[in-house]
Amino acid sequence: xxxxxxxxxxxxxxxxxxxxxxxxxxxxxxxxxxxxxxxxxxxxxxxxxxxxxxxxxxxxxxxxxxxxxxxxxxxxxxxxxxxxxxxxxxxxxxxxxxxxxxxxxxxxxxxxxxxxxxxxxxxxxxxxxxxxxxxxxxxxxxxxxxxxxxxxxxxxxxxxxxxxxxxxxxxxxxxxxxxxxxxxxxxxxxxxxxxxxxxxxxxxxxxxxxxxxxxxxxxxxxxxxxxxxxxxxxxxxxxxxxxxxxxxxxxxxxxxxxxxxxxxxxxxxxxxxxxxxxxxxxxxxxxx
Amino acid sequence: xxxxxxxxxxxxxxxxxxxxxxxxxxxxxxxxxxxxxxxxxxxxxxxxxxxxxxxxxxxxxxxxxxxxxxxxxxxxxxxxxxxxxxxxxxxxxxxxxxxxxxxxxxxxxxxxxxxxxxxxxxxxxxxxxxxxxxxxxxxxxxxxxxxxxxxxxxxxxxxxxxxxxxxxxxxxxxxxxxxxxxxxxxxxxxxxxxxxxxxxxxxxxxxxxxxxxxxxxxxxxxxxxxxxxxxxxxxxxxxxxxxxxxxxxxxxxxxxxxxxxxxxxxxxxxxxxxxxxxxxxxxxxxxxxxxxxxxxxxxxxxxxxxxxxxxxxxxxxxxxxxxxxxxxxxxxxxxxxxxxxxxxxxxxxxxxxxxxxxxxxxxxxxxxxxxxxxxxxxxxxxxxxxxxxxxxxxxxxxxxxxxxxxxxxxxxxxxxxxxxxxxxxxxxxxxxxxxxxxxxxxxxxxxxxxxxxxxxxxxxxxxxxx
Numbered sequence: 001x002x003x004x005x006x007x008x009x010x011x012x013x014x015x016x017x018x019x020x021x022x023x024x025x026x027x028x029x030x031x032x033x034x035x036x037x038x039x040x041x042x043x044x045x046x047x048x049x050x051x052x053x054x055x056x057x058x059x060x061x062x063x064x065x066x067x068x069x070x071x072x073x074x075x076x077x078x079x080x081x082x083x084x085x086x087x088x089x090x091x092x093x094x095x096x097x098x099x100x101x102x103x104x105x106x107x108x109x110x111x112x113x114x115x116x117x118x119x120x121x122x123x124x125x126x127x128x129x130x131x132x133x134x135x136x137x138x139x140x141x142x143x144x145x146x147x148x149x150x151x152x153x154x155x156x157x158x159x160x161x162x163x164x165x166x167x168x169x170x171x172x173x174x175x176x177x178x179x180x181x182x183x184x185x186x187x188x189x190x191x192x193x194x195x196x197x198x199x200x201x202x203x204x205x206x207x208x209x210x211x212x213x214x215x216x217x218x219x220x221x222x223x224x225x226x227x228x229x230x231x232x233x234x235x236x237x238x239x240x241x242x243x244x245x246x247x248x249x250x251x252x253x254x255x256x257x258x259x260x261x262x263x264x265x266x267x268x269x270x271x272x273x274x275x276x277x278x279x280x281x282x283x284x285x286x287x288x
Numbered sequence: 289x290x291x292x293x294x295x296x297x298x299x300x301x302x303x304x305x306x307x308x309x310x311x312x313x314x315x316x317x318x319x320x321x322x323x324x325x326x327x328x329x330x331x332x333x334x335x336x337x338x339x340x341x342x343x344x345x346x347x348x349x350x351x352x353x354x355x356x357x358x359x360x361x362x363x364x365x366x367x368x369x370x371x372x373x374x375x376x377x378x379x380x381x382x383x384x385x386x387x388x389x390x391x392x393x394x395x396x397x398x399x400x401x402x403x404x405x406x407x408x409x410x411x412x413x414x415x416x417x418x419x420x421x422x423x424x425x426x427x428x429x430x431x432x433x434x435x436x437x438x439x440x441x442x443x444x445x446x447x448x449x450x451x452x453x454x455x456x457x458x459x460x461x462x463x464x465x466x467x468x469x470x471x472x473x474x475x476x477x478x479x480x481x482x483x484x485x486x487x488x489x490x491x492x493x494x495x496x497x498x499x500x501x502x503x504x505x506x507x508x509x510x511x512x513x514x515x516x517x518x519x520x521x522x523x524x525x526x527x528x529x530x531x532x533x534x535x536x537x538x539x540x541x542x543x544x545x546x547x548x549x550x551x552x553x554x555x556x557x558x559x560x561x562x563x564x565x566x567x568x569x570x571x572x573x574x575x576x577x578x579x580x581x582x583x584x585x586x587x588x589x590x591x592x593x594x595x596x597x598x599x600x601x602x603x604x605x606x607x608x609x610x611x612x613x614x615x616x617x618x619x620x621x622x623x624x625x626x627x628x629x630x631x632x633x634x635x636x637x638x639x640x641x642x643x644x645x646x647x648x649x650x651x652x653x654x655x656x657x658x659x660x661x662x663x664x665x666x667x668x669x670x671x672x673x674x675x676x677x678x679x680x681x682x683x684x685x686x687x688x689x690x691x692x693x694x695x696x697x698x699x700x701x702x703x704x705x706x707x708x709x710x711x712x713x714x715x716x717x718x719x720x721x722x723x724x725x726x727x728x729x730x731x732x733x734x735x736x737x738x739x740x741x742x743x744x745x746x747x748x749x750x751x752x753x754x
Contacts, residue, residue, distance in 0.1 A: 039748055042410040043430065046750065055744060061716050061737070127572045147574030149728060235517055236574050237723035238716075252399035253715030254406065254428060255748040 029267075036261035045257065052261035062250075062262070065243040066269070072157055072242055073221030073273075079161040080168040080217040081210060087165065088172025088209075089202060102173070106166040113163065117230030120159045121146060146232050149239035156240060160227050164220070168213045175209025176202055211281040218277065222270045243269065358648045359389045363408075363418040365397035369601065370635075372668040373467055374419060380664035381655045388648050402428075409434045414640040416649050419466055422454040422636045423708035426463065428749060435462045436639035436646060443657040451676035454633045454708040463636025464657035467665055468682065469673035470632040471693045472526035472705060473618040475585055475593040480507060481615075488617050490624045492561060499568045502591045510565050511590035512573030512725065513581035517718035520725050522594040523565065523619065524717070527558035529630040529703045530621035543710040545746065545753045550735040557622070559724060559731035559738075566727040574726065586610045594619070596632055597672040600689060604670060616692040618701075628701030629693060633708050634676065673697075711751060714741030 036052055038045040056062045091102050108116065123130045124145035132142035145155040183201045192200070225244035228234070234241035234249065243266045250259035364374040371394060378390040393415060395404045402425060408414045409429060420426060429435065438444070439461040444452070447465065455463035474495075476488070484505055489495040499509040513519045531538055534554035541547035542555075549555045570576065570590055578599075585593040586607035597616065604611055618629035637656050639649040655661050662680035671682045671690065674697050682690065696702050707713050714720075720738050723729035729737070746754035 039750055041430065041750075042406055043433070051747075055747075059740060059744065061719070061741060125572070125575045127575075129575075144572075144574060147572075233517065235719060235722055236514065236726055237719050237728055249715065252403065253745065253748075254402060255715075255744070258744070258748055 032260050032263055035257060036264045038257045040257035040260065041254070042256060048257075052258045053265065055258060056261055056265060061238055061241075062246055064238050065241045065246045068153055068240060069222055069224075069242040069244075069269070072153060072160075072224060073218050075154065075157045076160045076164065076221040076224070077214060077217040079157075080165055081213055083161065083165045084168025084172050084213055085203075085206070085210070087169040088176055088206070089198060091169065092173055092176045102169075105169050108163045109166040111163070113226040114230050116159065116163050117227050121231045124155060147236055149236055152232055152236065153240045156228050156231050159231065160221070160224065163227065164217065168217065171209050171213050171216075172206060175206040175212075179205045207284070211278075214281060215274065215278055219270060219274050222273065223266060357387050357389065358645050359391060360417060360645055360648055360652060361391050361393060361415040362652075363393050363395055363405075363415040365401050365419070366394040367397050369598075369669055370397070370419065373665050376664045376668040377466070377652075377656055377661060380661070381652055384655070385648075385651065388651070390652070405429065409640075412642060414642075416643040416645050417637055417639055417652055419635050419637050420463075422451070422463060422465075422633045423704075424711040424713050425707075426455060426636065426638070427457050427711040431457050431462045431638075432460070434641055436641050436643070436649075438462060438464070438639065438650070438653060441650060441654060443654045446659075446678045447657055448676045448678060450631070450702070450704055451633055454704060455636050463638045464653040465634045465676045466637050466656055467634040467669060468662075468671040468675045469634060471597045471616065471618070471673050471696075472522060472630045472632055473594070473597075473616060474526075475595055475599075475689070476615050476617065477585065477588050477591050477613055478615050479588055479613050480591045488615070489620050490627045491620050492564075492622055495620055496564055499565075499592070503568060508570045508584075508590040509568040509592060510570075511576075511581045511584050511593040512565075512569035513576045513578050514574050514722050514725065515577040517722050519578055519581065519595065520562075520721040521717050522596070523562045523725075524558045524721055525705055525707070526594060526619040526630045527561055527621075528706045529618065529628040529701075530626065531555050531558060531706070532703050533621060533626040533628065539706060539709045542706075543712055543751070545743075548735075548739045549742075550732065550739050556731065556735050559735045561619075562721060562724045563727075563731040565725060569725070574722075582606070585614065588613065597690070597693065600672050600687065601670040604687065611687045611689065614689050616689050618696055628703065629696035630705050631673065631702045632705055711749065712742050712746050714738055714745050716741040 035045065037049055038047050038052075087105055091098060091105065095101070124132075126132055126142070126144035126147060129145075131145065135142040143151060146152050179201065183205065184197065187197055187201060223244050224242060225248065228240060228242060228245055229248070232240045234245040243262065247259050247262035247266065250262055362374060362378060364370050371392070374392055378392060382388065382390055395401050405414075405418065405420055406429065408418075414434070420429070426435075437460045439459075443464070444461060451465050451469075452461060455461055480502065481487075484501055486498050486501065487494075489498055502509040531552075531554045535547075535552060538547055538552060538555060547555070549559065570584065576584075579602075581590075581593055581595070582599050582602050583606070584590045585595075586603050587610070600611075603614065618627060620627055637653055639646065639653065643649055657677055659677060659679040659681075662675045662677050666683060671686060673690065673693050674682060717738060720729070720734050720741070724731060724734045743754060
């Protein structure tokens with residue numbers, strides 16, 4: 001005990017942050033576990049046990065989101081890893097406009113998500129949108145990107161990747177640049193070509209970056225909402241509903257207890273998928 | 289590490305600094321909150337602030353004048369029309385009552401606005417008077433606890449009964465109507481009708497036949513604007529006159545959990561009618577929104593638009609030249625004799641129960657619910673149907689499309705939409721009607737799904753019998 005107080009800075013310095021964290025994070029989290037088990041009108045509540053959770057899992061308009069959420073997370077995460085890695089390799093190679101291109105790739109990350117959503121839903125308009133008018137001038141009749149229930153979710157995922165790939169690229173650039181020069185020198189001595197360089201050095205040694213991108217993109221995909229809402233609002237019908245958009249709609253309808261239960265479910269859903277994934281990935285990490 | 293002699297005092301210093309830091313943080317938050325709540329009122333009139341408790345103090349200091357000056361704060365939604373109406377009412381009332389100053393605050397509309405109002409009520413922060421929907425949305429506000437009972441006000445005698453029932457809960461009346469009624473039905477392009485030799489349909493079969501002829505002529509029969517998914521509900525909701533004509537007790541049974549959409553044939557027809565429109569809409573109906581729908585209607589690019597009559601002022605403003613090409617008819621049922629109009633009731637003005645200025649607020653409501661108040665409204669907001677105040681008449685110069693509604697009212701063939709006579713309304717209806725209208729779900733299936741959605745809503749609201 002005495003040892004604790006003999007540090008240069010006392011642990012009391014943690015107090016302000018801890019109090020804020022407690023009040024605006026820990027406390028609401030535990031409160032939400034409670035309010036998830038109530039019918040709640042903001043003014044008063046009645047305890048109803050696990051009724052809300054039962055409703056959430058039974059009703060098709062509520063549990064429709066699990067599949068979509070999973071597909072969305074896997075697709076966006078996978079594409080971000082692939083494109084992020086390729087762009088990362090490209091932007092760490094010896095090209096002249098490297099800095100300019102790095103800003104270009106990172107730029108979409110800086111734009112407001114809502115603005116991106118609105119812009120792309122305009123671009124993807126089936127008859128007047130730029131994408132389909134361009135395709136039409138080439139003699140191809142483009143699909144209804146956001147109206148066709150079969151591809152609407154993938155269209156949104158594509159925009160998410162467009163916006164998020166810059167961030168993944170930055171992580172990859174940092175990861176690739178931290179690979180020590182000696183490996184490349186050894187490769188040169190052994191007479192390896194650039195494919196060997198990518199496959200045997202960059203790919204395995206940027207593993208920490210890959211892990212970071214996978215975890216961040218996957219969790220981000222699971223709770224994604226901000227890009228989807230301005231583009232489709234979960235529609236047409238329920239075709240692109242994810243758990244987050246369903247929860248939002250329950251709040252809108254004034255079902256605060258049910259919505260809170262949905263948040264608890266989302267929390268558990270993300271935890272159940274993300275923790276094992278993180279454990280698995282970290283175990284396989286290698287030291288540089 | 290560290291010098292033990294200073295250990296204790298350092299501990300105190302650190303605790304003290306933490307407390308100071310935290311106090312500073314709280315003070316900072318409090319300060320910014322205050323600024324937030326003051327800023328909207330500051331822009332309206334600099335001398336007064338929004339919350340009733342604070343507005344009392346400046347009036348107290350200024351009370352060297354004999355009459356006590358009072359400031360009422362009024363909350364309305366931020367749509368242009370709502371703001372115009374509120375402003376017209378407030379100005380006209382202030383002109384008559386110079387001692388009562390009114391200031392307006394705006395809130396978002398739609399479900400965001402619902403949450404805004406509920407939050408204000410639950411934090412005890414509501415304006416003295418607030419404009420809000422009548423019908424099921426009002427009933428969801430827990431009126432007994434939050435809204436002042438105005439059942440015994442003399443002006444209630446001037447309000448027509450069909451409106452009264454939409455602001456009643458457990459036998460008590462809570463609001464005064466702020467505008468005219470709206471019809472929900474089908475707009476049609478008279479030029480297209482004339483060119484193809486069509487007549488206004490009075491049965492659903494006639495309407496379907498018209499749609500077919502229009503389609504064969506190469507014109508879009510029905511304008512669909514499903515990007516704004518609420519617009520997809522119109523056919524289903526505007527069918528309620530027909531539902532209650534066939535089954536007069538449906539609303540009561542439905543509220544009491546005795547009647548279902550899927551098992552009541554007259555109600556199921558509403559979904560079937562929507563299903564009948566599959567294939568008749570414009571190609572981009574999933575990407576078109578309300579504004580583009582109004583434009584298509586005005587420009588004659590579509591023959592029909594099932595919609596509420598609140599779009600008439602927009603047509604007048606954007607396409608005044610084509611307002612006379614557009615007509616309106618009620619959604620037909622299966623029987624010519626039972627053809628009538630489903631009516632949407634206007635929003636109402638309510639008094640917050642804990643308002644500090646109840647008497648002045650009552651005066652304001654009395655003014656709103658008078659022919660004079662409605663005349664003030666009519667100057668800034670084109671009536672979209674008859675008023676619900678006795679003695680308030682719509683001017684003669686309204687466009688023909690508004691007059692198209694009058695025969696239904698004159699012959700008593702109107703019924704308020706279901707959402708005004710029952711608190712039960714499922715929140716997923718827009719999504720379900722999008723699925724039916726786009727052919728992805730059959731009517732029977734959709735009705736069953738909606739029944740399930742409604743059940744959830746009724747349970748969450750804690751209605752009796754669910």
